[in-house]
Amino acid sequence: MLSPFRTGPPRLLQGHPVFTSRDIDDAREQVARLFCAHGLQQVGAAQALDCHMHRVPLGALSLNYLGYGADVEITPGCLGSFYLVQIPLAGQAEIRCGRQRAESDTRTAVVLSPDQPVAMRWHADCAQLMLHIPRALVEQRVSSAPDRPGARLDFALALPQSTGPAAGWCRMVLDLAHNIDAHGAAWLNHAAAVASLQDMLLAGLLSLQPHDQSAAAPSxxxxxxxxxxxxxxxxxxxxxxxxxxxxxxxxxxxxxxxxxxxxxxxxxxxxxxxxxxxxxxxxxxxxxxxxxxxxxxxxxxxxxxxxxxxxxxxxxxxxxxxxxxxxxxxxx
CATH class of the missing domain: 1.10.10.60 (Homeodomain-like)
Structure with a gap:
């Protein structure tokens, strides 16, 4: 087991490790196994990579912690099969998703949509809590009928953490991670509890974060x-x-x-x-x-x-x- 971060990013979900690595290629392969294939390059050789990933399944969703401990460029292109909410716990990241750009930090999270090409730079002190959401779940929620394919849906990129209607939703996701750390995740073995939580997370994101289907509800x-x-x-x-x-x-x-x-x-x-x-x-x-x-x-x-x-x-x-x-x- 490698040593924990030598500097300060807070870590969540510590009881649910996926991997630790100081090798850039290994880190890329490990993250790709759970998310998608992507480019990962370290920016500058002065910093030592110290990557940690933790993960807790929430039904079809998952809650993930990730930090690299060094400046990195991440280029997944289109995510394809999932949405990804990234909530910085510390540090900064620059995010491009399609034509949208955001400076992400502890005041501004982001929502990455699957059909928009993504490129990111995470700074060395950046650590993120991420909610992975299969696109099928989101699109089923806005489908006009249960037996029809879901409609494509793109979210606004920037997700304010400290102000605005979605700030409470971000706090709920953070509180969930802290609750798992403090009290364990045994309750996630109960299917009814997980289904209720999944429904609440999806409903909150769709109702509070602007997206291109926001005005599509019938009169x-x-x-x-x-x-x-x-x-x-x-x-x-x-x-x-x-x-x-x-x-x-x-x-x-x-x-x-x-x-x-x-x-x-x-x-x-x-x-x-x-x-x-x-x-x-x-x-x-x-x-x-x-x-x-x-x-x-x-x-x-x-x-x-x-x-x-x-x-x-x-x-x-x-x-x-x-x-x-x-x-x-x-x-x-």
Whole structure:
């Protein structure tokens, strides 16, 4: 086992090592085995390469730590089969993805899209936490129907870590890595927990980071009448105890027809749509309370809208609005 970094980049996921190497060719081959073939060149001979990679699978996704310990040029071209979110923990990197460029550091992460040629320079002090996402998962989320191929989707490159709507999502990914380091990853053996986490990460990224399909959702007028009835009923009755059977009855269709209509025309399920509407209504009420200086017990608001697991409520809220509900209450 090689010694750890001699200088300061923080390391995450240390209990899940993939490899360590001081050889540039070995490092290239090891990273390519998990990501894709790429060029890797060290810039200057004065620094000694000290590469570390750690990895934790999250269902079809994976959370990865990577640092080279030296200035390197990385040229994968088009990633092809996956998206890659890179969140710097320390140091700087210059990123080109298609026609977009970004200076990436602890304030600015990036999202690499699979059909845009990528070239990067990571500085010696750069260490990154990276979320690897198969493109099929992303494109299925924006497909118009479950049996049709997904549409190509390109994200905006720069992903602000400290400001803007996606900052809370970045913090959630970082918190996840810290949680794995502090408490282990045994809970990732539970399929339901992993599926929920994967869904939350994908939904948060798609809703909070701009992309070229952001404006592609159908207008209400373009929806079939039974889907319109269902969405109107959900918005009017979000505080009530609703199940999919109640929604189907209000829409005058079977549960199966309702679920197919939501999948085909909204790309989601009735239950997920209900959760989104409830979170939107909670958000609006918290904003109003903040403007008026009113105190609102968050647990009461969560219970009122059917969220009985407060930690999960906070996570859903943060993924959708980029901040925890307590932060919304503090705004004026």
């Amino acid at each position: 209400p007028e373009a929806l079939p009448r039974h889907v319109q009835r269902a969405t109107e009923f959900i918005r009017a009755q979000a505080e009530q105890a609703l199940g999919v059977t109640d929604i189907a009855r209000a829409a005058c269709v079977s549960v199966r027809a309702l679920e197919e209509g939501f999948r085909r025309h909204l790309g989601t399920t009735p239950g997920a749509y209900l959760r989104t509407v409830r979170l939107q209504q909670v958000h609006a009420q918290l904003r109003a309370a903040a403007r008026e200086g009113r105190a609102v017990p968050l647990y009461e608001m969560a219970y009122r809208y059917g969220f009985f697991h407060l930690g999960r409520f906070s996570a859903y809220y943060k993924a959708q609005f980029g901040e925890p509900p307590s932060a919304t209450l503090k705004r004026r």
